[in-house]
Amino acid sequence: MRPKLTLKQIARELDVSVSTVSKALRDSVEISQETRQKIKAFAKLYNYKPNNIALSLKNRKSKTIGIILPEIVHDFFATVIGGIEEVANKRGYNAIICLSNNSFDREVMNMEMLANGSTDGFILSVAKETQQKEDYHHLKEVINQGMPVVLFDRIVEEINCDKVIIDDAAGAKKAVQHLLDTGCRKIALLTTVDYISVGKLRTQGYREALEQNGVAVQEELILKIEDVDHSEEEIIDFITSSDIDAVFAVNEQFGASAVKAILGKGLKVPEDVSVIGFSDGELSKRFIPALTSINQHGAEIGARAAELLIDRLEQPLEKEETYQTQIVETSLVKRDSTRKK
Amino acid sequence: MRPKLTLKQIARELDVSVSTVSKALRDSVEISQETRQKIKAFAKLYNYKPNNIALSLKNRKSKTIGIILPEIVHDFFATVIGGIEEVANKRGYNAIICLSNNSFDREVMNMEMLANGSTDGFILSVAKETQQKEDYHHLKEVINQGMPVVLFDRIVEEINCDKVIIDDAAGAKKAVQHLLDTGCRKIALLTTVDYISVGKLRTQGYREALEQNGVAVQEELILKIEDVDHSEEEIIDFITSSDIDAVFAVNEQFGASAVKAILGKGLKVPEDVSVIGFSDGELSKRFIPALTSINQHGAEIGARAAELLIDRLEQPLEKEETYQTQIVETSLVKRDSTRKK
DNA sequence: TTGTAGGCGTTATCAC
């Protein structure tokens, strides 16, 4: 076992000073060609790599961005990570991911841990529990210490920072409009409880689309799901007892359950009932029938969030605090769970 | 904006020395009750948190474990992360995740970055490309430097370290046996190319099950899929032109595509053709029909890997190098894509 | 051309 090589060891080995080694490795002209060659050869031979921790401490920056996510099983978050990593790596940063599992405490813990030097800034989507409690002291704290934060997807209006969101309401409108255009009138909405920002916005888009098309909103066609773990049962009960010709679901899981409920009722998709889900992930693509859905362009969101964050990090001085909110457009992906026009 | 508080600042503020502050905060009896109180109150008031980077540098350990995964869209890896985090947090460690995206270069980059002080050890599943190239110098390097590594799922036989695997071959046998027991005889296998260790093992289990039941293996019923991105087309072509009464797929995506192909052929699942997939994720659960599958117990794998790693980290001295390979048993989850006995 | 000294934030050791 050979422990990691340090400058000091190289110096001792080659009988020069530590600073000579340091300079030589950074190709400083102060050092003679000869010594430089010798030192670099030695370092290469023994595969010297500077210690990141020491560098972070010295430079007071880690060239690392922290990503904190509520969960990871959803394709959406997985694609966002991809987008972040691509930009981050291109710009010389590394990304480390922590999960809050939708728990407020874990979110706070993770942030505190990473904020203590491990990370130069954050990209995060807040936990469900955090949105419920409306306790954002950890975000404020970090921002206050001068670490930039970029929120995405599940954002917090009242926090002053850069944000990347999708046009949730517009996306929902697009979905419902498509249902209306293909002849549906009794459109059910499967959504989350209101404290989830995106659920709320998508619900709003649903309402607007109906109203603008002169279709009355029927409150009994709206199902707000609280307990995601038992969403399927709830959805099946709801759909079995409702008279509908379409379903708009705020995520693809709910969409899949809706199809199951409809088929279970002996009806056909899309002939009798059309279905659209939000989030265009694996499930939508692989499902039978493949689900028409609203694509959130996760990679794009991640990429923009990363650009925004790194821009902030590298801006020499914080000029006028003009935080941006970038909006990524969603798009409708037509598949087999809705009718042709 | 108020930058992070340091010991030095507290010391200056309270007009004591840095070491006094340090000791007071760690409740050293050397310091008088009075000063201790005062300092702790101040620290609390201004929310002092020690700088992790400095601590890491000083202690030469980070209390952090690095997780490197080939991808994240698969539920399997997501559940493994959950298992790791739970154990890690319970034992006072944090976990940071990096993705290789199945690229050799990214895997190496990520390891080198994390190995430079950010992490005390690794838990990883190697990238597809790495298994193909059979280049494991980065693993050897890190182990050589005294950092423990635990491999799981896609492991490398020739690397000497702790491992956590599932009984891939036995799991596959279990699946195929179930198909045989429910009357299937012409069982197709949808697998990956051989350099993927788990694909190879599952293929082996398939063969053994057939042989032990006196059913001849028909090579033309085995499809080795190279390009996962176009797996669906390939699977549909294959199934359309094959005479089969069952499909065993080495992952749930392939299983879902198989069902689509079968239905497309005008046959029924499971009446005409049964389907079993490996990995019991969201897709299997939500699919219609819900897929019978082999559960890999990802959380259990993660938990064991973390225990193994932390044990190594905390073992005072490395006694006799007796690396373990722990095997987590899979289980068959019967759903609606296979017949009842 | 090379080396010395100081500092990033922390803690352990030893001196006062």
Add this chain to the structure above:
DNA sequence: GTGATAACGCCTACAA
């Protein structure tokens, strides 16, 4: 009971 000093690994003015 308190403080100065050195060290973790690295970098950079400044001195020699």
